[in-house]
Amino acid sequence: MDHGIDDKEALLLDRVSAAFEPYLLPPQEVSSVRRSLRSYIAARVDTAQNPRQGLEGLRAEYVKAVQANRAAKSRYAAILARHHEHAATSDPADSATAGHSSRSLLGQHVELLRLERQHTTLITLEDELDALRRSSRFTTSDTLSRAGTTPSALPDTERELAQLVDLLTRSVKALERALVEAHHYAIHERSLLEDAKAQSQYRTSATLPQRLHALSAARRELTAWLEESLERCQGNTDEAGQDEHLKSKLSSSDLEQNIDHQYEQYLETRQRLLMIVSSLKAPLPEQAPETPGGRVERMVQNFTKTEWPEEAEVPNVLEQALLPTVQQERASRAHLTFAKEQQEDELLATVNMLDRLSDESQILQAFPLLARSGRFEHAASTFGKKRATVDEPEDEVSRRMKPWLFAAEAAEVATSSTIEELLKQGNRSMDNVGQSLSELRFLHEADGNEHFKQ
Known part of the structure; x- marks a missing residue:
């Protein structure tokens, strides 16, 4: 070779x-x-001598058309051969029908040509349907333009129509799935916003006297525990020599038991401290504020109700009645000073935390101009009712929390508007799909009527 x-x-x-x-x-x-x-x-x-094996694109379509043409020609040759055989074996009396048979043969030839044209258009439609399957941007205008250019190219079978219906059904299901996901996402975001609002309301519901009472109770418990520990340490220093002598006599097991006993005492003290702090954190019953005059009257009544012995002197009575009050006042002042310092520290920590979180917040980044400018109260009327102004001055935390609250409301409104836009888009898609189905049904009926007439 x-x-x-x-x-x-x-x-x-x-x-x-x-x-x-x-x-x-x-x-x-x-x-x-x-x-x-x-x-x-x-x-x-x-x-x-070595042509390429793979045919792609227009060349593959041309090969398919040539193969279909050859198949049609072979069928035509077979029909013509059968006709000649039938004419050769038929009687002479059948010669009168020769003209009619020739006319039928001519009609078959015309039908064959029509079928060839229809086969070519079917191949074109099949390619277009493949392109539609790969593309997610199929519109009604494209369908109308293609259907309007070749009205006689519609298939006479249900296969292409079934494929179109399947494509439309999948598109509708995808839209429904997107709507359901958007609805669930909106519900989740709304629940997160409600939780954040509830937590902020719970934190702001505690009053200053309740916090002061809890801090003072915890301070007293810690002070008592520290004093007890210091007394034990001082007592241990006085008896250091005796302890060394006892440790030399005690074995390792006794030391471990002693350590376990002290650790259990520490755990009990700590548990008792936590229980006391948790009980003291509970809200106190609200009482009417007592005026200084009422306090003096109550002290006078207690003083008059008390039965004093005749030999008691007046200075002793005054000392017993006033000294506890003075001591209580000093303790209250000390607690108030400590509470103010603690409140300032907490305020500073809260402000720092809000500043740090504002740089990492996605809500404030989504609405930076409105949230961080001083004019967001004027824009609040767009998203909802404006809160009533309060004459009392606002603290630093409340002032810094306002942008967060407004950004949360704006995010909620933006989310709801996005959901509404998606719903409208879904409705428009459903309308377009219904219109496409009706047009396809009308075209299919028109094609059926045309075939019936032929």
Whole structure:
């Protein structure tokens, strides 16, 4: 096989050399030209003997059309052969029907040509349907334009229509799934906002006297525990020599038991402290504020109700009645000072935390201009009712929390507007799908009527 190919190449080269010899270059370049011609002819021979196996694009469509044409021609030849055989074996009396048979044969030929055209249009529609399956941006206008250009190209089978209905059904299901996901996402975001509002209301519901009472109770308990621990340490320093003497006598097991006992005492003390703090954190019953005059009257009544012995002196009575009050007042002042310091520390920590979180917040980043400007109260009427102004001055935490609250409301409104836009888009898509289905049904009925007339 290779030897035959070489002979053909040699013959072709000789013929080309003889034809183009007057136009060749000087003799020193003849060899290079011959090599170029040899490589070109060899490439053409390889291309002719080894065609590509895969046909893609328009060439594949052309091959399909040619195959369909050949199949139609073979069917036409078979029908024509059967007709000739039937005409040869028929009686002479049937010659009168020859004209009618020729006319029927001509009609079959016309029908064959129509079927060939329909086959070509069906191939085109199949390619368009494949493109529609791969594309998610199929619109009604494209369908109308394609259907309007070739009204007779609609298929006479239900396969293409079923594919279109399947595509539309999947699109509708995808839209419904997107709507359900958006609804669940909106519910989740709304629940998170409600939780945040509830937590903020719970934190702000505690009054200053309740916090002061809880802090003072915890301070007293911690002070008592520290004093007890210091007394134990001082007592242990006085008896250091005795402890060393006892430790030398005690074994390791006794030391472990002693350590376990002290650790259990520590755990009991800590548990008792936590229980007291939790009980003291409970809200106190609200009582009417007592005026200084009422307090003096109550002290006088208690003093008059108390039965004093006749030999008691007036200074002792005054000391017993006033000294506890003075001591209580001093303790209250100390607690108030400590509470103010603690409140300032908590306020500073809260402000720092809000500043740090404002840089990491996605809500404030989504609404930076309105939330961080001082004019967001004027824009609040767009998203809801404006809160009533309060004459009392606001603290730093409340002032810094206002942008957060407004940004949360704006985010909720933006989310609801996005959901409404998605719902409208889904409704429009449903309307377009219904219109497309009705147009496809109308075109299918028109095609059926046309086939029935033919």
